[in-house]
Amino acid sequence: MSFEGKRCYFDIAATTPLDNDVVNKMSDTMQRIFGNPSSIHSFGQESKIVLEKARKQIATAIHCRTSEVCFTSCGSESNNMVLKGILKKGDHFITGSIEHPSILKTADFLQNKGVEITLIQPDKFGTISISKIEESIKDNTKLISIMSANNELGTINPIKEIGDLAKQNSILFHTDAVQSFGKVPFNASELLCDFISIGAHKIYGPRGAGALIIKAGNNLFPLIHGGGQESNLRAGTENIIDTAGFGKASEIAVNNLEKNIQTIKYLSAHFLKGLDENKIEYRINGTNQLPGIFNITFFGVNANDLVINLDMEGIAISAGSACSAGVVKPSSTLTEIGMTPELALSTVRISFGKLNTTEEIDYFIPKLSDIILRLKSS
Amino acid sequence: MKKGKVLVAMSGGVDSSVALLKILELGYKAVGVTMKLWEYDDVGGNILSDTNCCSIESVTKAKMVCDQMGIPHYTLDFTDIFKKDVVNNFIEEYLSGRTPNPCVRCNSHLKWDALLEQAKKLNADYISTGHYARIELVNGEYFLKKGVDPKKDQSYVLWGISENTLEKTIFPLGGLTKSEVRAIAKKHNLESANTPESQDICFVPDNNYSRFLNDTIPKEMKNIQGGDIIENEKVVGTHSGYTNYTIGQRKGLGLSNPEPRYVRKINSTENTIEVGKKDSLFSNLCKVTEVNWLVNHPELPRNAEVHIRYNSPGAEAEISGSLTEVLVTFAEPQLAITPGQSAVFYDGDIVLGGGVIV
Numbered sequence: 001m002s003f004e005g006k007r008c009y010f011d012i013a014a015t016t017p018l019d020n021d022v023v024n025k026m027s028d029t030m031q032r033i034f035g036n037p038s039s040i041h042s043f044g045q046e047s048k049i050v051l052e053k054a055r056k057q058i059a060t061a062i063h064c065r066t067s068e069v070c071f072t073s074c075g076s077e078s079n080n081m082v083l084k085g086i087l088k089k090g091d092h093f094i095t096g097s098i099e100h101p102s103i104l105k106t107a108d109f110l111q112n113k114g115v116e117i118t119l120i121q122p123d124k125f126g127t128i129s130i131s132k133i134e135e136s137i138k139d140n141t142k143l144i145s146i147m148s149a150n151n152e153l154g155t156i157n158p159i160k161e162i163g164d165l166a167k168q169n170s171i172l173f174h175t176d177a178v179q180s181f182g183k184v185p186f187n188a189s190e191l192l193c194d195f196i197s198i199g200a201h202k203i204y205g206p207r208g209a210g211a212l213i214i215k216a217g218n219n220l221f222p223l224i225h226g227g228g229q230e231s232n233l234r235a236g237t238e239n240i241i242d243t244a245g246f247g248k249a250s251e252i253a254v255n256n257l258e259k260n261i262q263t264i265k266y267l268s269a270h271f272l273k274g275l276d277e278n279k280i281e282y283r284i285n286g287t288n289q290l291p292g293i294f295n296i297t298f299f300g301v302n303a304n305d306l307v308i309n310l311d312m313e314g315i316a317i318s319a320g321s322a323c324s325a326g327v328v329k330p331s332s333t334l335t336e337i338g339m340t341p342e343l344a345l346s347t348v349r350i351s352f353g354k355l356n357t358t359e360e361i362d363y364f365i366p367k368l369s370d371i372i373l374r375l376k377s378s
Numbered sequence: 379m380k381k382g383k384v385l386v387a388m389s390g391g392v393d394s395s396v397a398l399l400k401i402l403e404l405g406y407k408a409v410g411v412t413m414k415l416w417e418y419d420d421v422g423g424n425i426l427s428d429t430n431c432c433s434i435e436s437v438t439k440a441k442m443v444c445d446q447m448g449i450p451h452y453t454l455d456f457t458d459i460f461k462k463d464v465v466n467n468f469i470e471e472y473l474s475g476r477t478p479n480p481c482v483r484c485n486s487h488l489k490w491d492a493l494l495e496q497a498k499k500l501n502a503d504y505i506s507t508g509h510y511a512r513i514e515l516v517n518g519e520y521f522l523k524k525g526v527d528p529k530k531d532q533s534y535v536l537w538g539i540s541e542n543t544l545e546k547t548i549f550p551l552g553g554l555t556k557s558e559v560r561a562i563a564k565k566h567n568l569e570s571a572n573t574p575e576s577q578d579i580c581f582v583p584d585n586n587y588s589r590f591l592n593d594t595i596p597k598e599m600k601n602i603q604g605g606d607i608i609e610n611e612k613v614v615g616t617h618s619g620y621t622n623y624t625i626g627q628r629k630g631l632g633l634s635n636p637e638p639r640y641v642r643k644i645n646s647t648e649n650t651i652e653v654g655k656k657d658s659l660f661s662n663l664c665k666v667t668e669v670n671w672l673v674n675h676p677e678l679p680r681n682a683e684v685h686i687r688y689n690s691p692g693a694e695a696e697i698s699g700s701l702t703e704v705l706v707t708f709a710e711p712q713l714a715i716t717p718g719q720s721a722v723f724y725d726g727d728i729v730l731g732g733g734v735i736v
Contacts, residue, residue: 304455305499308452308500311450311452312409312450312500329455374501378498378499
């Protein structure tokens with residue numbers, strides 16, 4: 001549909017628009033570079049250089065070696081790759097019960113293949129406790145996977161401590177850092193992670209580009225067999241354009257990290273002030289969240305109705321996790337942290353990013369207030 | 379004149395798409411919604427082979443049509459209530475030996491109420507669907523009338539909606555024929571112009587009720603055994619399980635008589651099927667319950683044209699009894715009056731009301 005009038009995008013945690021510099025980088029690559037990076041000739045070499053420059057940008061941004069960056073198509077692929085590439089029948093796997101579906105559904109799949117699974121339930125804020133993981137460790141525990149920050153709540157997990165625990169017990173440790181990479185300081189060299197999943201589209205890069213950081217000394221089976229690309233770990237002719245964008249986006253995100261965090265904190269405070277001034281009743285869920293992610297319960301209001309009404313006003317927020325047909329069910333993340341289905345169905349996620357403005361929030365708050373009042377009275 | 383906003387129920391088919399087009403032509407604002415009622419893989423089907431309404435393909439088509447017309451589209455989840463109110467009832471009715479009409483039940487117990495509630499929440503004034511039926515205002519009273527296309531008229535499945543919802547409902551296709559609707563869709567190059575006709579019950583897209591029941595309630599179906607076929611109180615054959623039969627059925631009885639036999643009664647508690655010659659299937663009486671009236675002051679007894687199945691000609695009858703349960707006395711005996719189906723009462727084109735045949 002074509003929307004006339006003002007539009008505000010407050011769903012940064014779902015995906016981000018492209019940064020202008022990323023657009024320029026991709027556009028330039030798209031127009032000039034097309035060779036197959038595996039080719040010997042100059043066309044191939046040009047492509048290879050684009051790919052390796054992007055790899056270097058990402059390695060610098062996350063503090064790892066370039067040889068540790070394996071490009072994939074998305075965070076979900078990176079997550080699948082670790083689980084399916086490591087776990088065999090008879091192995092034990094520990095993960096959280098509010099991980100991304102690309103972990104949970106893969107765990108289900110592997111359970112049917114004979115992998116033993118333990119799901120750790122988070123506390124009421126969405127944090128995974130180290131002691132719960134420690135209690136679950138068995139002789140055959142092969143891998144622990146805990147997300148760096150939860151995509152719905154924004155809650156940040158104690159990844160460093162979990163990595164230490166895994167190392168003490170000689171267990172491999174993976175973290176899904178798709179939501180946190182580029183939004184808070186993330187230093188792979190200080191963390192004892194064996195594998196880290198990241199993606200481009202949460203940091204103003206393109207959709208369709210991700211990476212798995214595989215710390216030196218670790219090995220795993222590829223998900224996609226074929227040519228020898230990505231050190232035999234991920235076959236398929238490389239996606240030069242999106243990868244170039246991913247590299248640029250990582251560089252920009254990390255170079256501007258503190259500035260962006262300050263901007264988003266300012267916007268967040270402005271938003272909360274607006275809610276209070278308009279006497280809107282709400283509760284924020286989670287704790288120690290990523291900047292700008294608000295998981296909010298508006299009591300007595302159906303989240304889906306709120307999202308649709310706001311959308312008709314040009315304002316984008318999110319309810320639960322989007323699925324293919326656009327149907328919204330109570331979020332299992334929220335029920336796992338002990339919320340009743342009723343409250344979960346009254347909960348939305350509003351997420352701000354570096355491109356949002358206080359003017360947008362000033363446009364948003366009265367509309368939000370009006371719609372909540374109308375929905376409560378109907 | 380400032381017109382209101384209309385919530386248009388979009389299935390992704392050609393009818394609801396043209397309904398939306400007409401709503402916009404009439405000068406209303408519109409928002410498209412698709413009611414997600416049913417997941418085919420809930421009953422062991424393959425989600426990728428599902429092309430009926432509620433499939434991802436249909437929802438996407440509805441979205442594309444809304445995009446073509448520049449209006450927003452949302453998918454609303456009604457799977458839980460649909461399962462509880464429509465699908466489970468369909469199963470219970472079959473297990474009781476009746477032949478239910480789930481479309482009627484869906485319209486009266488789910489669709490209208492849910493759509494009107496949603497309309498209110500989205501600040502819309504009216505709801506609209508692609509049904510072939512008309513609503514007319516005469517002397518301050520709203521009447522539900524047949525669609526002008528006799529082959530497509532769908533007023534039969536609408537008898538159960540509340541009378542007070544008529545003023546909030548718009549049927550833009552009531553004055554059109556199906557071929558006109560197809561022509562409009564083609565002329566405007568609508569995404570859904572070539573969508574095939576959906577005739578079957580939406581949640582049994584292969585039209586195979588035995589398969590549906592076996593997949594959905596395997597335990598209960600295991601308990602349904604073969605039993606006796608009875609004619610004039612004598613056992614004349616064996617049936618394969620009473621859920622495999624419907625009233626009026628001739629084929630598949632495994633009887634060899636010079637004159638064909640038909641199913642005239644299904645007795646689920648005794649696990650028997652009663653058969654008879656064609657003339658034994660005629661009756662001029664039927665009892666109708668759960669009656670809903672769509673006119674303000676129905677006075678009984680009265681004469682009406684009564685339809686006892688979808689897309690069949692009506693028959694002259696007298697309706698008597700109370701306002702919720704009536705006795706229909708036909709002028710001429712009717713063939714195979716089927717318990718579970720709807721009896722709908724008409725005065726010319728006007729739907730007076732209807733109910734479920736006992």
